[in-house]
Amino acid sequence: MSAASGLPAGQPTAVDNGAQIARRRQRQEWWISLPSVLWLLAFFLTPTLIVLAITFKPADPYGNIGAGWTLDTIRSLGNPNYPSIVWRTIWISVVATVICLVTAVPFGYYMARAPEKRKALLVMLVMVPFWTSFLIRIFAWKVLLHPEGYIHRFLRLFGIVNEGDLLLYNPEAVLLVLVYTYLPFAILPVYAAAEKFDFHLFEAALDLGCNRFSAFSRVFLPSIRRALVTAALVVFIPALGSYVIPDIVGGNASEMIGNKIAQRTFIDRNLPHAAGLAGILTLSTVIPMLIVLGVQRRQARVTVPRRKRGAT
Template sequence: MIAFFALPCLISLTLAFRASDLRGGVGDGWTLETVKSLADPIYVPVLMRTVGISFITTMVCLMLSLPMAWHMARCSVNWRNALLLLIILPFLTNFIIRIFAWRSLLHPDGPLKHLLVWLNLISEDALLLNNIGAVMLVMIYTQLPFAILPLYAAAEKFDFHLMDAARDLGATGWSAFRKVFLPGVRQGIISASVIVFVSSLGQYVIPQFVGGTMDEMIGNKIVQRAFTDRNLPLASALSGALLIMVMIPVLMMTWRERRARA
């Protein structure tokens, strides 16, 4: 952790307080101008968009994965193993290939567009690609397994006899689910939320390949500053902002765990 995480992060944060070099390197001396430039109107909407997309992705993944984890924990062993295999199966395919598959599927001449037009659900000039909807769809697709697995691990240990007891005491199915099951898998919900949210914050491949110019996230800006503009200090400053955004939910989860153990 020190060699491959702490030191690289420290070096990156240090570069954020250096001046940029016109030749693409790092200039001499120290300055706060690079960090102050993060308040530029160009970056504030990108930071807000990154947090917003990540939050929505996390909420939708939780809504989809909770009933999935519920049914997986209650089904037979054979069905459970089959469902787990289907969830893990996409990881056997390269991430970039899956993104390009979605790009082909959402293409203006792709099969999904023709099907929706044939069903009269969209018009001929509707765009399924290069917009915020495409980014959200692919983000949810890629992050959903990371929400299902920790929730299933928590649901598998849950005593479902408590649900029967709640119904015997007059609770409805939804009330028992909300007041008994959700608190029982709370740790799984927290873990799934942190994993999905943190993973979503650092995405840049998905917005680049299925999003438009107005759908960029902070990761896209870091790549542009590091490789296109060759402004390493500014890329480091943006990376530092992303690091802070990532560390906040992780530290909050750690604090909650320590408080629960105390």
């Protein structure tokens, strides 16, 4: 931090024009973000590249990584059992993301509009689950959805489920627990954006003839767009990589890519194959992020000149 603030001060400020200020600010930002860039390089990018490199190494049945290079693993990724697992991983993650967003938007909106005291309470309620270990909360779902558990008994009372029906060990249970786990991560960015939203705009829209719904969808939603994208990414990316949740509440037909990677590592002792699957997973999370970044950059390019024109 001291380096970041010390450096620009040491620079001679001969001509104090706008371009130079901008350049200086840019340099300052660069210094500030240096630690996190180094962190990502050392602990994210390098390991990811190593994992990708292992994909092209031969495997032996004893879990060793052989010498030389091979394309065997890439060929074996054409395993006919994979498409259904990949498809399941994607649909569960997409549906979980959609449910989280649809729930988080009205909730975040409500939180932002609530009176101060209730707002603090609501924020706390969103955060409270984090005080308990993630694993314990998943196990708690096993108790709740147990064939003799409260939820099962309650639904039985209304004839919604029968004695023999199972609430656990199916893809729907995985979906439910995924939504439960990641909902707070979706609510928080939506709430943060809604909190900054100027609700006078909302009133203006109503005055100009919008009804409440179109004011919500045409004024409120577009202005928290960035938060929606963040919320979608923080749910979708970890959901794609789920391993523990499908392992504990999932059943026969809810295996996801994460479970397959674990099987290849621990049971088959085939690290290159596990690395190949992990590579697929990494690419499938990086691609949506790159798309989002691209879209945001294009939007930024469109909005910046417009703002400038407004200023002059």
